[in-house]
Amino acid sequence: MASLLRVLAALFLISLCTAWVVRPDRSRVLRPRLGVPAVVAPGESFTLQLESSRPFRAPALTVELERVGTDPIPLALSRAHSSGARHDFDVQVPADLDEGAYTMVVRDGGRVERMPKAVHLRRLWADELCLVQLADLPEFFPDGSGTRRMDALVDEINLVAPDLVVISGDVAYGGSMDRYERLMAALERFDAPVVVVIGNHEYQGLAGFMTHLRVVSHVVDAGPLRIVSANSAHGRDQFTATQLGWIAEALEGAGKRTPIVQLHHPLFEGRRVGARRGAFVELCREGRVPIVLSGHWHADRVFDASGQDRRDRSDFDGPIFSVATAAGAMLHPERSSGGDYHGYRVIRLARERPHGRYAVRSFTYDLDDDGTPDASASHPAGKLIVDPLWPGGVRVTNGWNEAVPRARVWIDLPAGRSGERVEGGRVLGTRARPAGNPGRQVGVEFDLAARASVDLRVDA
Amino acid sequence: MLRDVLDRLAVLQFALLFLPALIATLSIYGSEFDLTSGRMIAGLVPWLCVQALITRRLARRVASSAAAWALVCVAAALAVTWAYRPLHFDWWNERSVPHAWSMVVIGTTSLLLSSCALERVRASGTTWNRGLAGALLLSALPWLAAQTHPNAVFFGVALVAAAALASGSVVGGQSEVFAQAATRGPWLWAVALASIDLSLPVWERNLEGGFGASVALALAAAGVASLVPRARAALVLIGGVSFLFTCAVPTWALHPLHQVVAGAMLGAGLGGLELRARLLPLGGATLCIGAAWMIAHVVTQNLAFAAARALLVLPAALVCWRVRRTARP
Numbered sequence: 001m002a003s004l005l006r007v008l009a010a011l012f013l014i015s016l017c018t019a020w021v022v023r024p025d026r027s028r029v030l031r032p033r034l035g036v037p038a039v040v041a042p043g044e045s046f047t048l049q050l051e052s053s054r055p056f057r058a059p060a061l062t063v064e065l066e067r068v069g070t071d072p073i074p075l076a077l078s079r080a081h082s083s084g085a086r087h088d089f090d091v092q093v094p095a096d097l098d099e100g101a102y103t104m105v106v107r108d109g110g111r112v113e114r115m116p117k118a119v120h121l122r123r124l125w126a127d128e129l130c131l132v133q134l135a136d137l138p139e140f141f142p143d144g145s146g147t148r149r150m151d152a153l154v155d156e157i158n159l160v161a162p163d164l165v166v167i168s169g170d171v172a173y174g175g176s177m178d179r180y181e182r183l184m185a186a187l188e189r190f191d192a193p194v195v196v197v198i199g200n201h202e203y204q205g206l207a208g209f210m211t212h213l214r215v216v217s218h219v220v221d222a223g224p225l226r227i228v229s230a231n232s233a234h235g236r237d238q239f240t241a242t243q244l245g246w247i248a249e250a251l252e253g254a255g256k257r258t259p260i261v262q263l264h265h266p267l268f269e270g271r272r273v274g275a276r277r278g279a280f281v282e283l284c285r286e287g288r289v290p291i292v293l294s295g296h297w298h299a300d301r302v303f304d305a306s307g308q309d310r311r312d313r314s315d316f317d318g319p320i321f322s323v324a325t326a327a328g329a330m331l332h333p334e335r336s337s338g339g340d341y342h343g344y345r346v347i348r349l350a351r352e353r354p355h356g357r358y359a360v361r362s363f364t365y366d367l368d369d370d371g372t373p374d375a376s377a378s379h380p381a382g383k384l385i386v387d388p389l390w391p392g393g394v395r396v397t398n399g400w401n402e403a404v405p406r407a408r409v410w411i412d413l414p415a416g417r418s419g420e421r422v423e424g425g426r427v428l429g430t431r432a433r434p435a436g437n438p439g440r441q442v443g444v445e446f447d448l449a450a451r452a453s454v455d456l457r458v459d460a
Numbered sequence: 461m462l463r464d465v466l467d468r469l470a471v472l473q474f475a476l477l478f479l480p481a482l483i484a485t486l487s488i489y490g491s492e493f494d495l496t497s498g499r500m501i502a503g504l505v506p507w508l509c510v511q512a513l514i515t516r517r518l519a520r521r522v523a524s525s526a527a528a529w530a531l532v533c534v535a536a537a538l539a540v541t542w543a544y545r546p547l548h549f550d551w552w553n554e555r556s557v558p559h560a561w562s563m564v565v566i567g568t569t570s571l572l573l574s575s576c577a578l579e580r581v582r583a584s585g586t587t588w589n590r591g592l593a594g595a596l597l598l599s600a601l602p603w604l605a606a607q608t609h610p611n612a613v614f615f616g617v618a619l620v621a622a623a624a625l626a627s628g629s630v631v632g633g634q635s636e637v638f639a640q641a642a643t644r645g646p647w648l649w650a651v652a653l654a655s656i657d658l659s660l661p662v663w664e665r666n667l668e669g670g671f672g673a674s675v676a677l678a679l680a681a682a683g684v685a686s687l688v689p690r691a692r693a694a695l696v697l698i699g700g701v702s703f704l705f706t707c708a709v710p711t712w713a714l715h716p717l718h719q720v721v722a723g724a725m726l727g728a729g730l731g732g733l734e735l736r737a738r739l740l741p742l743g744g745a746t747l748c749i750g751a752a753w754m755i756a757h758v759v760t761q762n763l764a765f766a767a768a769r770a771l772l773v774l775p776a777a778l779v780c781w782r783v784r785r786t787a788r789p
Contacts, residue, residue: 210667235764236764240664242666361623
């Protein structure tokens with residue numbers, strides 16, 4: 001019996017070593033991906049970070065960019081850095097590629113990983129930029145109601161045509177895998193690069209977040225901006241010393257870029273970041289962060305660096321600590337200094353001379369309609385509406401009391417229309433309709449006045 | 461000598477490998493109660509507690525039956541092989557029922573192994589400290605590997621099970637128990653406090669595997685410290701001061717020297733306990749370690765109130781006072 005046991009033990013050891021060393025030869029891409037995109041100019045390179053199941057051995061990868069209606073574009077890559085199971089590759093983007101969003105396809109042996117809208121190519125960044133910030137998204141219930149509300153949000157934010165969309169946590173309440181699948185399908189519809197940070201509700205089922213978004217704290221460099229997304233939901237909503245060190249490093253490394261920080265939790269009053277917030281505020285001040293974006297309260301609030309609730313004005317000096325209302329989750333009007341509505345922040349930034357950094361020009365909305373933006377109100381959702389006009393046109397209605405400059409919409413082209421001319425707007429170009437749909441779309445840019453409607457007709 | 465080391469490693473693997481890794485992983489990843497796999501993994505903790513209640517009788521039966529033990533080990537081998545098959549460093553993200561079953565089987569086997577090995581250690585009556593030092597040093601290795609693959613700690617449990625089976629550490633034990641008077645309270649508490657300190661880098665670094673090297677360093681220090689019986693009181697005292705210092709300077713928990721000090725306290729505490737008589741798997745010291753670990757997470761970290769750590773020292777003072785009182789003629 002004893003010898004039998006030893007034989008069994010030997011088999012046991014062999015099976016374990018086989019399982020450890022040989023069988024699980026896999027890798028998975030941490031970034032770039034939807035939620036943590038690479039935003040670069042054609043001709044530049046970006047870092048592809050992945051984990052492999054075998055430590056100290058980088059897998060042999062091939063990387064391609066794909067876009068609907070075009071052939072896959074192979075990319076040159078070189079191994080930049082390895083640490084244990086993590087490997088960084090420098091991926092070179094050809095200089096002759098068109099601007100826009102691409103799907104990144106990574107092949108590791110027979111395994112293929114596709115990351116829609118993981119890579120965004122853009123050459124020039126204007127002196128005035130627009131960011132849209134959402135937090136506390138609609139709940140993706142099985143009945144599809146959350147999906148419909150999120151789709152409507154995506155449509156109107158695409159109309160605003162921001163340079164970046166940042167989503168400050170609480171993206172899939174409960175965290176079950178099907179909710180994440182609905183979330184990712186919705187995020188894929190954004191035209192702009194989307195940067196997502198984790199919220200406290202993601203910890204109810206972290207596996208869903210880790211499967212689809214994978215990185216809880218990250219830095220995304222997008223042209224002149226650096227978006228620092230910090231995980232404030234660890235434990236009972238706080239920063240650890242390790243996280244604070246990471247944030248300091250991220251802000252120090254911004255260089256000439258303007259750092260924008262997003263974290264799910266507000267910094268002041270109740271239900272806020274629990275530990276090390278004083279040190280965090282000081283870091284933001286030293287790092288010349290113009291605005292720190294939060295959610296969590298499902299209510300509008302704005303604070304200055306001293307923690308004072310700024311209901312009087314929003315153009316004070318120093319970092320702005322902004323709390324956005326819920327984009328679709330339940331509201332808490334008792335906490336809000338704005339109002340009782342779903343919405344998001346439209347943040348307009350302007351480059352300042354001579355240092356070239358960006359400052360916040362506006363980030364609030366004139367909710368009481370008295371002619372001046374309120375001190376803390378987000379932009380209410382559901383006020384920008386796109387109605388189809390058959391055939392080949394749309395009517396865009398602006399229910400806000402402020403204009404939307406350089407609004408953008410994509411119109412389905414009817415058969416036989418070229419899309420060379422669109423009445424009411426400037427043609428940006430054409431593209432294939434999103435995957436699975438036949439036909440093409442024409443992009444139109446136009447200025448949308450406050451409380452106005454615009455009819456856009458293709459080849460009219 | 462090697463047999464001694466394996467015996468002690470088989471006893472300690474539940475307390476030093478499986479349980480901390482499970483608690484840390486649950487505290488980091490949380491659990492999804494809407495899914496069967498999530499409920500199974502979350503339910504593993506109460507199941508282990510139930511198992512602990514019946515484990516001694518069960519352990520004696522399994523230990524006396526080679527066939528039963530072989531069956532358990534084959535089940536563990538299959539569980540580990542299955543768990544590591546898709547992507548061994550990250551099965552928490554995959555949330556499949558087979559992986560949850562793997563966790564249940566590995567946890568059950570780990571506790572059973574610990575109990576069986578303890579029965580054998582009790583019966584053998586060999587010198588403890590050198591075997592303990594080797595076991596502590598070896599238990600550092602899976603944590604070192606956890607730096608790149610956090611789940612390597614569970615893999616380490618499986619390797620220990622295989623080695624114990626091959627060496628006969630778990631079979632043929634007698635049911636004699638070296639019951640001794642419980643007069644070693646301060647050392648027991650030193651083990652608990654050291655365990656809390658060891659856990660801090662795990663919590664601090666959240667989803668990064670960087671905590672693995674910290675825990676490995678501490679366990680290596682524990683192995684060395686367990687060989688120095690004359691300095692035990694001093695090491696426990698220094699560890700206690702370090703523990704309290706973290707109340708004032710929480711970032712001290714991230715310093716490698718902190719881990720060395722905490723590990724030395726752990727080694728001194730375990731050496732002082734003479735585990736063959738005192739350490740019961742998930743009973744006695746292990747239960748104390750686990751409970752204190754959870755208290756540390758909830759009170760001192762989750763509530764962001766580092767000074768609350770000082771409260772954890774109070775029971776040590778009570779134990780010291782009681783021991784002194786008992787020792788009076």
